[in-house]
Amino acid sequence: xxxxxxxxxxxxxxxxxxxxxxxxxxxxxxxxxNHTSPAVLEALASILNxxxxxxxxxxxxxxGNVVIDQVEKLVIERAKKLFGxxxxxxxxxxxxxxxxxxxxxxxxxxxxxxxQNLSDGGHLTHGAKVNASARFFQSVPYHLREDGYLDMEExxxxxxxxxxxxxxxxxxAYSREIPFEEFGKxxxxxGAYLAADIAHxxxxxxxxxxxxxAPFVHIITTTTHKTLRGPRGAMIMVTEKGMKKDPELxxxxxxxxxxxxxxxxxxxxxxxxxxxxLKEASEPAFTEYSKQVVKNxxxxxxxxxxxxxxxxxxxxxxxxxxxxxxxxxxxxxxFLEEALDMAGITVNKNTVPQEFSSPFYPSGVxxxxxxxxxxxxxxxxxxxxxxxxxxxxxxxxxxSLPDDKEGRIAYLKDAKKRMKxxxxxxxxxxxxKELCGKFPIP
Ligand code: DSN
Numbered sequence: 001x002x003x004x005x006x007x008x009x010x011x012x013x014x015x016x017x018x019x020x021x022x023x024x025x026x027x028x029x030x031x032x033x034n035h036t037s038p039a040v041l042e043a044l045a046s047i048l049n050x051x052x053x054x055x056x057x058x059x060x061x062x063x064g065n066v067v068i069d070q071v072e073k074l075v076i077e078r079a080k081k082l083f084g085x086x087x088x089x090x091x092x093x094x095x096x097x098x099x100x101x102x103x104x105x106x107x108x109x110x111x112x113x114x115x116q117n118l119s120d121g122g123h124l125t126h127g128a129k130v131n132a133s134a135r136f137f138q139s140v141p142y143h144l145r146e147d148g149y150l151d152m153e154e155x156x157x158x159x160x161x162x163x164x165x166x167x168x169x170x171x172x173a174y175s176r177e178i179p180f181e182e183f184g185k186x187x188x189x190x191g192a193y194l195a196a197d198i199a200h201x202x203x204x205x206x207x208x209x210x211x212x213x214a215p216f217v218h219i220i221t222t223t224t225h226k227t228l229r230g231p232r233g234a235m236i237m238v239t240e241k242g243m244k245k246d247p248e249l250x251x252x253x254x255x256x257x258x259x260x261x262x263x264x265x266x267x268x269x270x271x272x273x274x275x276x277x278l279k280e281a282s283e284p285a286f287t288e289y290s291k292q293v294v295k296n297x298x299x300x301x302x303x304x305x306x307x308x309x310x311x312x313x314x315x316x317x318x319x320x321x322x323x324x325x326x327x328x329x330x331x332x333x334x335f336l337e338e339a340l341d342m343a344g345i346t347v348n349k350n351t352v353p354q355e356f357s358s359p360f361y362p363s364g365v366x367x368x369x370x371x372x373x374x375x376x377x378x379x380x381x382x383x384x385x386x387x388x389x390x391x392x393x394x395x396x397x398x399x400s401l402p403d404d405k406e407g408r409i410a411y412l413k414d415a416k417k418r419m420k421x422x423x424x425x426x427x428x429x430x431x432x433k434e435l436c437g438k439f440p441i442p
Contacts, residue, residue: 024441025433026344027385031320031368032172032200033346034229035375035441036277043276044231048269056254068268075275082206082278084214085237087250090274091257091266092234095199095223099125100132101236101263102219103166104256105249106193109136111165114158114192116150117141119351119359121174121322123197140164144353148313150174152182159190169217170197173350173366175301175316177210184216184241193245195219199234201318203227203370206281207290210318218242218249227293227319227370230277233270289373293319296369299379303386309393312352312364320368324352325393331361331401334412339396339419340365343388344432361401361408375439384435388428395422 006013023035048071054061057069057076072090079088092098107113113133115126120143124131127139140162145151159167169183180196187194196213202222204210213220220237224230236257238249246252257263280286294317301311301321312322325332333349340347350366357363367389372381396419402411419425 025436026346027432028371029345029347029367032226034370036229037442040230040273040276044269044273046269048272051268052265053268054265071272075271078275078278079235082282083237085239086243087238089236089253089257090271094232095234096125097262098221098234098236101256101261102195104261105252107165111137112162113137113166114140114164115168116171117143119355120144120353121171123172126168149176156186159186163190164192166193168195168197173322175318175321176313177317180213180216193218197221199223200226204290204318207287209290209294214239218245224274228277231270231273233274293369293373296373296382299382300386303383307390319370322350322364322366324364326363328397329400331357331363333362333364335396335399336365338416339392342419343392343425343428377439391424391428395424
């Protein structure tokens with residue numbers, strides 16, 4: 001197939017080549033990103049893209065789905081086996097529609113739901129104020145303790161007080177093991193459905209470096225493109241425990257995805273690519289990969305702390321960490337994101353617990369090791385990268401975010417100019433490029 005795009009649309013082909021070069025020459029450290037395999041990308045770019053298949057295997061609203069049915073059934077079986085669950089829906093376009101389908105399946109408009117607070121590392125769809133999940137449901141957020149760990153006493157207290165219909169566990173910027181068992185006991189005590197959103201840690205669960213939620217929760221949602229290293233996409237699974245609570249739960253989830261929810265025709269090319277990722281994740285090499293992801297994250301967080309940098313909760317159990325810059329000032333996340341970008345290290349600015357700035361100008365950055373581990377980097381490289389990050393932090397820590405909004409834009413513009421002139425950042429950029437040259441992306 002290669003070569004068609006360059007002929008048909010050279011402009012687009014060039015942009016894609018430029019992005020490939022950027023990824024090859026830089027360190028991708030946004031913890032929700034990864035480098036997918038050529039096999040996954042081949043399935044994703046396949047002819048399955050062309051087919052409409054509303055409905056489910058053997059119950060479609062369109063003809064011509066003999067092969068598509070086999071594809072989807074194969075992926076469902078792989079998901080069920082790998083996660084140890086009796087029911088899987090592999091059609092959600094991505095994580096947010098998957099989570100919305102869970103609400104549609106188990107809640108009525110106005111029900112109380114609980115989830116981890118956004119600036120404490122929770123996800124938008126778990127009841128954040130700006131999201132539909134707080135518009136249609138009464139959202140009661142739970143928080144982290146001062147030490148950066150989940151406050152499970154608060155979770156229990158709030159659950160007893162508000163009697164939620166649904167509790168979410170799982171996060172988007174939390175570096176510690178999720179206590180699924182404790183959440184399970186609390187949900188049982190108040191009769192709530194418990195959904196684990198394992199989007200970030202799905203690959204770690206398969207690699208057995210994070211406890212599986214399956215014995216403790218009723219529903220599991222996950223995206224497929226983070227530690228799982230598949231195409232963009234998502235899945236919703238119902239556990240044995242979920243089936244016991246509600247034998248119809250599988251059907252209710254399926255109906256909520258289609259036709260009741262926000263989706264139309266399933267993306268069968270995406271589903272096939274999820275299947276390829278699940279096959280890859282069932283190989284022993286993937287277990288080794290997951291172990292290394294965690295080893296690398298632990299090493300990196302220690303390297304950063306050795307250089308007097310603060311990591312939320314003082315370390316990590318998984319693939320990510322949140323670097324808290326509040327010791328140096330307010331709202332420095334955006335400065336560090338920019339400066340690291342210039343140095344060839346991609347991270348994202350992130351809120352920190354008890355954030356006293358705003359989500360657009362937060363006081364931390366989130367970074368992780370899934371993608372750089374896929375390239376084969378190990379502990380030695382983490383030490384090197386920890387050194388680079390610390391050098392770049394030094395270059396930005398004297399900046400100070402102005403309080404007035406107008407002033408901020410001008411200040412940031414000037415700060416960027418100064419970062420561009422920094423000899424330290426330029427030098428780190430060269431060293432990052434050299435390091436990346438030794439570790440090709442797949
Ligand atoms: N955007 C994803 C992340 O970066 O964690 C969550 O949806």
